[in-house]
Amino acid sequence: MASTTILPGPYTVQWDWRLEGACRDVPSDTFYHPEGERGRARANRERQAKEICAQCPVLVECRNHALNAGEIYGIWGGMTEGERQRYLRTVRM
Numbered sequence: 229m230a231s232t233t234i235l236p237g238p239y240t241v242q243w244d245w246r247l248e249g250a251c252r253d254v255p256s257d258t259f260y261h262p263e264g265e266r267g268r269a270r271a272n273r274e275r276q277a278k279e280i281c282a283q284c285p286v287l288v289e290c291r292n293h294a295l296n297a298g299e300i301y302g303i304w305g306g307m308t309e310g311e312r313q314r315y316l317r318t319v320r321m
């Protein structure tokens with residue numbers, strides 16, 4: 229039988245922080261790159277997303293979720309996919 233001390237908490241408690249996200253009413257393509265996006269277009273989109281994240285009251289919760297859950301795509305907590313990968317490589321060394 230699983231130990232109740234290590235089971236995740238109720239779903240709504242785990243995800244309530246998302247209701248406070250500054251991106252809640254922003255189109256998701258601001259945070260997720262389209263197929264083949266590169267160069268200046270990608271840099272501009274990422275900068276725009278990061279500016280929204282910088283104003284977000286749940287940036288820490290969002291970033292922690294993305295790092296703990298291993299979110300592969302998108303900007304979470306003000307970090308790009310590449311930034312999260314580099315950070316996780318650093319802390320796992």
Ligand code: SF4
Pocket residue numbers: 246248249250251252259280281282284285286287288290291303304305306
């Ligand atoms: S930190 Fe960024 S991606 Fe996360 S909830 Fe806030 S605005 Fe959205």
